Amino acid sequence: MPEPIIDTHALTRDFGEKRAVxxxxxSIRPGExxxxxxxxxxxxxxxxxxxxxxxxxxxGTATVAGYDLVKEPxxxxxxxxxxxxxxxxxxxxxxxxxxxxxAEIYRVPSGELAARTARLLxxxxxxxxxxxxxxxxxxxxxxxxxxxxxxIHQPQILLLxxxxxxxxxxxxxxxxxxxxxxxxxxxxxxxxxxxxxxxDRCAVVGLIYQGRLAMCAxxxxxxxxxxxxxVELIPGDGRAARRVLAEMPGVLEIQTYGESLHVLVDxxxxxxxxxxxxxxxxxxxxxxxxxxxxxxxxxxxxLLRQMNEDEEE
Amino acid sequence: xxxxxxxxxxxxxxxxxLRDRATLILVLxxxxxxxxxxAYALTVDLQHVPLAVLDYDRSPASRxxxxxxxxxxxxxxxxxxxxxxxxxxxxxxxxxxxxxxxxPQFAEDLHAARGIPLQVIVDGTEPESGGFAVEQIGRRAEExxxxxxxxxxxxxxxxAGALQPIxxxxxxxxxxxxxxxxxxxxxxxxxxxxxxxxxxALTLAHEREHGTMEQLMATPVGRAELLLGKMLxxxxxxxxxAIFIPLLAILWFDTPFNGSFLLFFLLSAVxxxxxxxxxxxxxxxxxxxxxxxxxxxxxxxxxxxFMTGVFFPIASMPEIVRMEALSLPGTHYAIIxxxxxxxxxxxxxxxxxxxxxxxxxxxxxGIAALFFKKRLG
Numbered sequence: 229m230p231e232p233i234i235d236t237h238a239l240t241r242d243f244g245e246k247r248a249v250x251x252x253x254x255s256i257r258p259g260e261x262x263x264x265x266x267x268x269x270x271x272x273x274x275x276x277x278x279x280x281x282x283x284x285x286x287x288g289t290a291t292v293a294g295y296d297l298v299k300e301p302x303x304x305x306x307x308x309x310x311x312x313x314x315x316x317x318x319x320x321x322x323x324x325x326x327x328x329x330x331a332e333i334y335r336v337p338s339g340e341l342a343a344r345t346a347r348l349l350x351x352x353x354x355x356x357x358x359x360x361x362x363x364x365x366x367x368x369x370x371x372x373x374x375x376x377x378x379x380i381h382q383p384q385i386l387l388l389x390x391x392x393x394x395x396x397x398x399x400x401x402x403x404x405x406x407x408x409x410x411x412x413x414x415x416x417x418x419x420x421x422x423x424x425x426x427x428d429r430c431a432v433v434g435l436i437y438q439g440r441l442a443m444c445a446x447x448x449x450x451x452x453x454x455x456x457x458x459v460e461l462i463p464g465d466g467r468a469a470r471r472v473l474a475e476m477p478g479v480l481e482i483q484t485y486g487e488s489l490h491v492l493v494d495x496x497x498x499x500x501x502x503x504x505x506x507x508x509x510x511x512x513x514x515x516x517x518x519x520x521x522x523x524x525x526x527x528x529x530x531l532l533r534q535m536n537e538d539e540e541e
Numbered sequence: 542x543x544x545x546x547x548x549x550x551x552x553x554x555x556x557x558x559l560r561d562r563a564t565l566i567l568v569l570x571x572x573x574x575x576x577x578x579x580a581y582a583l584t585v586d587l588q589h590v591p592l593a594v595l596d597y598d599r600s601p602a603s604r605x606x607x608x609x610x611x612x613x614x615x616x617x618x619x620x621x622x623x624x625x626x627x628x629x630x631x632x633x634x635x636x637x638x639x640x641x642x643x644x645p646q647f648a649e650d651l652h653a654a655r656g657i658p659l660q661v662i663v664d665g666t667e668p669e670s671g672g673f674a675v676e677q678i679g680r681r682a683e684e685x686x687x688x689x690x691x692x693x694x695x696x697x698x699x700x701a702g703a704l705q706p707i708x709x710x711x712x713x714x715x716x717x718x719x720x721x722x723x724x725x726x727x728x729x730x731x732x733x734x735x736x737x738x739x740x741x742a743l744t745l746a747h748e749r750e751h752g753t754m755e756q757l758m759a760t761p762v763g764r765a766e767l768l769l770g771k772m773l774x775x776x777x778x779x780x781x782x783a784i785f786i787p788l789l790a791i792l793w794f795d796t797p798f799n800g801s802f803l804l805f806f807l808l809s810a811v812x813x814x815x816x817x818x819x820x821x822x823x824x825x826x827x828x829x830x831x832x833x834x835x836x837x838x839x840x841x842x843x844x845x846x847f848m849t850g851v852f853f854p855i856a857s858m859p860e861i862v863r864m865e866a867l868s869l870p871g872t873h874y875a876i877i878x879x880x881x882x883x884x885x886x887x888x889x890x891x892x893x894x895x896x897x898x899x900x901x902x903x904x905x906x907g908i909a910a911l912f913f914k915k916r917l918g
Contacts, residue, residue, distance in 0.1 A: 333762050
């Protein structure tokens with residue numbers, strides 16, 4: 229197994245009294261597509277900024293691309309591409325000027341500049357917009373421009389902080405197909421996301437909760453952590469249905485998604501008919517009841533709920 | 542240190558200046574507007590001070606006297622009144638700034654060559670106008686009396702000059718007309734040319750506010766590369782002003798320019814380097830443009846007006862303020878601009894000021910680079 233390209237030990241960062249990242253142990257192998265998930269304020273952004281050398285480490289050690297994050301953060305910077313959550317290109321500069329600016333900053337050899345920019349523009353679907361000012365691009369195109377700029381120096385590692393937040397679904401899909409392409413070329417990618425379907429596309433997912441790494445595993449493994457099996461239904465009266473079903477034996481957890489209820493039970497085959505019986509008994513209308521396999525979303529919420537309960541104990 | 546990176550930052554900054562309308566206006570027009578505005582507003586050119594006269598004598602002599610007092614451009618006869626009450630009312634309404642009262646024996650006293658009592662009342666709420674009126678009345682009265690008595694002296698066989706035993710001949714060098722504007726404008730030029738320091742402070746804060754600073758910090762760009770790249774365009778903008786603003790002063794205000802334009806240009810470059818150093822310090826410490834603006838006024842323009850000797854002579858400052866004044870590039874530059882404009886001296890006199898400015902510049906840029914961390918928070 230190759231040496232990890234990002235390796236942190238008890239990595240900690242405080243903001244005054246508040247501990248934003250708490251003794252984080254991360255080990256990411258070269259070429260891995262690593263997803264960071266967790267609720268807002270859990271410490272995803274702080275983790276990525278620490279790895280990019282943008283924040284002073286309070287305690288702990290880390291190596292990124294073979295360099296000590298605490299002692300030689302500047303040696304790491306040419307080897308990473310960092311994309312902040314906020315749009316951080318120059319609005320007054322055109323698409324091409326932004327790319328050239330970062331090429332000069334990273335000292336991309338002049339001979340390769342034209343070929344690289346052409347390839348990235350094509351790759352990001354921005355070839356038609358080279359002269360448009362970055363400020364006048366749509367949200368999705370701005371994200372793709374930012375990604376192209378962080379790729380101009382062909383970094384070994386990409387650190388992306390919620391790159392698809394606030395982007396329309398089509399652009400999101402396009403962005404992820406670009407990421408998948410980069411992953412296939414062997415770039416190590418660490419991406420934070422609030423979207424569970426995106427987390428599902430990562431090779432390994434780290435769940436951060438209150439600054440700590442609560443879980444770190446492939447998505448399939450995380451999904452399998454959901455207790456029992458899942459029954460999905462759309463009740464007429466959600467609140468009444470919840471109340472009735474929560475009292476049933478074998479029901480572990482109930483999650484609401486819009487109109488539908490996702491009921492986690494110890495055994496779907498055994499419990500499904502009884503759930504239906506109970507609903508009929510209480511004269512609660514329902515439709516589309518069926519067994520379904522839990523997704524990342526259910527797993528994520530279930531895990532958070534468990535951790536909250538542990539905390540309260 | 543990579544020249545390529547410095548050039549990239551400088552070029553990007555130029556694009557920003559040229560394409561952001563607010564920045565372009567701030568950079569190109571503010572200095573011109575400031576010079577025009579301040580030169581007119583700050584030139585205390587007292588003329589046409591309104592004056593009322595209460596003449597108890599009403600003789601040909603007293604009428605001739607009043608006529609002579611108000612003959613020039615400086616004092617205007619607002620009204621001839623008949624009672625002190627009227628005078629007071631006019632003073633209170635602010636219609637007149639000064640009043641002159643001639644006593645009933647004016648002509649008699651003049652004829653007898655006795656001391657002539659002459660009462661002047663001035664409005665103390667505007668001491669400049671009042672003092673000016675007193676000065677003018679005194680001067681005119683003396684002329685009037687001298688002329689009136691000259692004929693009498695001749696009949697006594699004395700020369701007319703006997704009344705003025707000392708013949709004072711004042712010659713003002715470098716500013717022969719003692720025109721206050723000739724001294725004010727080179728001083729203003731020294732303050733106005735410091736303006737790019739504000740822009741450089743704002744542009745650093747702008748990058749922080751817009752997240753582009755975070756992006757830059759994640760790149761391998763060096764701190765010195767970033768700061769020098771930021772500075773360069775504003776030095777060039779400042780040098781453009783260093784040509785344009787003196788031309789405006791010379792062509793519009795007829796300010797004399799006796800020194801070397803080339804020397805002025807070169808020393809302006811040194812000044813820009815040091816004042817932009819202060820701008821960088823402001824930009825390094827302040828997180829928002831609003832804060833950077835406030836601190837710029839506190840560190841650059843407030844001292845520019847009050848401590849660099851443009852308006853208040855440094856010699857009259859308390860010791861500790863004088864020390865502080867010497868650590869401001871503007872103090873040295875104000876001396877340089879005035880010298881080059883008015884006395885026309887060269888580097889043989891001005892080199893210590895140039896050295897001081899350069900030294901301060903290195904200190905300021907050093908401080909900025911030292912405290913500029915490529916870290917957030």
